[in-house]
Amino acid sequence: MTVTNANREPIIRVSDSGPDRSLPTSVSTSDTIVEVGSTGFTTIEPLVMVTRNGTTSFYPQCSSAKLEDIVSAVNETGDVTAAEPDATVDHDPETSQLPVPEGIGLEPGVRDVTGACGWRRPTSPADHKAAGGFVEPDPEAVFDLGDQLRGRGWGDLCHDSSLTETWEAVRAGDGEKTIVVNAQGPDADKLLLGSAPFEVLDGAVALAHAVGGDQVVVYTSTENRHTIETVREAVSAYPDLSLPVDIATGPAEHRAAEPTMALEAIEGNHRLEARIGPPGPESAGLHGQPTLVHTPRTLAHLSVAFRHGEPRNTRMVTVRGDVEAPATVEVPETGTLKTAVDAVKLTGEFKAASVGGQFGGITDDLDIGVDPAALSEANLGTEGVVHLLADERCVVKFVGQRTRYAAEENCGRCVPCREGTTQLADLLRDVYDGTYEPSKMRELTTVMETSSICAFGVEAGRPARTAVAEFEAEFEAHADGRCPAGSCLETLEV
């Protein structure tokens, strides 16, 4: 059964990323229910969609009882709108991308690289094929497209930098070459592997062919059970797979996403620390052999680019923090942080955002573009995670917690990060005792940035550094014994 051709009979899609996946996939006598992946907008899940002849109706936050109702109403009348949907949209009957209705909150962003998410059955080769997938571009085409792309996320060996130079090194190298799909990173990567694994695998397989790779290893956290299961199914369903695709897991630790620590984990080291370089993994990677490490985002962008003949200039951004439910949204590079933030409901008045993952930069300005150049210009991170802080949050406390996290979670190898994060956390704690030394903090974060071995230490000082620049008054208030947000009161009263 291919979804796209099943228009004469109504087809019912269930999109649910929740841990329990409560909705049954078979109700009463109906067998037309299919499970699709998450749309990225968790707040409306479980989401049920009923499609027939180019019309789809939407039932957000759907219960099992409601699903029973929908099934019987639709079976009786053949009408997709029979069970009072929250929204309905008309679309190309053959569409392979989620058609976006108005009114249930799915509007923000675009659905291009994430087109499959919430629409196609994640592990159905037929659905992927109908969407134009499983193309086998020739190596030169892969390099041409790679030239126009940048690596996405800190787990990518080519984070924010050109891909093809690194690919050339692997192509020119000797030995057993591996493409590592690094899915230890943020929600966007989990979304792609869980909802659109073929997009990621297509990119990895084509890249392997282009550089003469021998194998693909999908690497994720032991805790991402759903991802592991989905990838396993997708690999065994992948038509005519021409090289081995293995799955490897590492501990559920932030640092385990760092590309060289990913290699250590895949090699089975019981303790993860970063490797030094140069040379980097492109010449001495997995077991000392030439290796590429890319995130699912990078690879999905590559594979979608094959179909269009050019890359899609979009960024995947997850918005979380003080929100009702996190959302992962694909934003055109011409868009701003505001576009992404529109995808969620804040639980208070907006105060600030930490932009760029665990060690993002702090800002109160959402009119900043989401393209890497604009973000870097604004001292923000490009990791694709925006953590929102509502007005009752204290920025000093937030960066203190992030800094302490860095002190506890770094691998322990290099001094600027191992000792630097500890000293930085101490300097932030000293503010509560009245000692606020912004220049000392700036000096320390600068050295952490210029001399740490890996991106963990390079970025670990960013929350403190940017918060001191953007929220100076809050730090001064704390040094005077006041917490403007009122959340550090107990500490200050002592």
Next chain:
Amino acid sequence: MSSEHHDTADAPPLTEKIAPGTASDPSTGSDAPATVTVDGQEVSVTAGSTLIDAIEAVDTDEYVPALCHYGREGIGPRSECRTCMVDTDAYGVVPACSFPAEDGLRVETDASEASQARDVNFDLVLSNHNLRCTTCGKNGRCELQDGAIEQEIEEPRYGVLDDRDEYEPLDDSSSFIQIDRNKCILCNRCVEACNDVQVEGVLRVEGSGNDTRIGFQSDVETMEESTCVSCGHCATVCPTGSLVEKGIEDATTIPLPGFTQKNSIGKSHENTGKTKGPMTPKKRQQETTEPQMDGGNDLVASADAAATEDNSPTDNWDDGESDWP
């Protein structure tokens, strides 16, 4: 480095199981002989060299401490202290000890960013060091002390480790080697000496973040309980007073009435009296009953234990409401 263990006739089963806890670094030396310019002076170095080899060959404009650099016996580069940062025309600020000496590269030691990094990182090393040279067995022959004098450090910006609650107990349990982790700079020389040179597989790096420490692969707490054969290699390579051969741990101590290296900490692991010869009880037991090294099972068990500890059940990307400050 640590990944390459050559099989020797008497030790193949051991090498298989050696788990030093460190990364399998690539070799970072240059592919070919190279000529680089250091502070305006041309220096030629052999294949396999890093920038530190060129720097050591000339008088540099500024002092480059390079605390963790050893450069002998195939030990290192660990490249962890980052007190060897220098500026290069092509790559910006890089660690001299592990950066390949590339032909034509121009190196400056006095560029402000590099200089600042060496300075701050040296102070960061001291911030976690129990700086009590007067009661230390390495006083006068300590690489850290030498570096601090040369660097003209008077008042380290982050202070020194002087909070007694934070001190790790001194391990005085072995009759041959004393460990004072409060003086360890985590240069990893001892671990490499033990695993890669002696192929004994006793020492390892364990933990992460500020809990990173030198420990034992057999998952025990003290030197006496470990599989140590008392070869002393680790103490020979240790740059500080962290690993010192017994008998000389007080050798260079300035005789302050009532002060010794041991009571400088206030707590220690003592010898249990079970140790008689150069081999620890654990090692003797292995040698007699289990020539295959029983550390094998221990290693697996300890790896599991480490993994469980590491696996915090919380969402790693959101530390949310943890107490602060």
